[in-house]
Amino acid sequence: MNESIIIREYKKDFAPDFERLNRDWIETYFAIEKKDLEQMRNPQALIDGGGQIFFALDGDRVVGTAAAVRIEDGVYEIAKMAVDRERRSQGIGRRLMDAAERWIIAQGARKILILTNSILQPAVRLYESSGYTEVHRGPHPSYQRADLIFAKQVF
Numbered sequence: 001m002n003e004s005i006i007i008r009e010y011k012k013d014f015a016p017d018f019e020r021l022n023r024d025w026i027e028t029y030f031a032i033e034k035k036d037l038e039q040m041r042n043p044q045a046l047i048d049g050g051g052q053i054f055f056a057l058d059g060d061r062v063v064g065t066a067a068a069v070r071i072e073d074g075v076y077e078i079a080k081m082a083v084d085r086e087r088r089s090q091g092i093g094r095r096l097m098d099a100a101e102r103w104i105i106a107q108g109a110r111k112i113l114i115l116t117n118s119i120l121q122p123a124v125r126l127y128e129s130s131g132y133t134e135v136h137r138g139p140h141p142s143y144q145r146a147d148l149i150f151a152k153q154v155f
Helices: 011-030 034-041 044-047 092-106 119-131
Strands: 005-009 051-060 061-071 075-083 111-116 132-136 148-153
Touching: 005 044, 011 034, 011 051, 011 061, 011 075, 034 044, 034 075, 044 051, 051 092, 061 092, 075 092, 092 119, 111 119, 119 148
Parallel strands: 075 111
Antiparallel strands: 005 051, 051 061, 061 075, 111 148, 132 148
């Protein structure tokens, strides 16, 4: 694991990196959807809605991000998790997910959800190795690209 990586919570200066990182992975595999644009262009709305966004920094460069999105009381989603192409497979995604999980649990959550697509096998393996189980396979009402939902019960 890369020891030079520091995880920080959202600040306005990181907003362009949130969009840059997420736009890169989404456009590589899928198409940007309306909900993506809303979240990427206004990350503060995720915070205002009871969530948090985490950033992985290597020095002063943002190399990854993940959002903890409040869905309803006690239920959160880890979303918009992205790592720079050249920094993938270095444990940065796991560190971001762990930071988001710790924060979500501190909010009193009972369940954490993750929406993904079955073609993103490295992500699927990360979720499964972190204790998430598949709870839905098939079309999702909010994202055309999502065909899997993973969940983890927390107490």
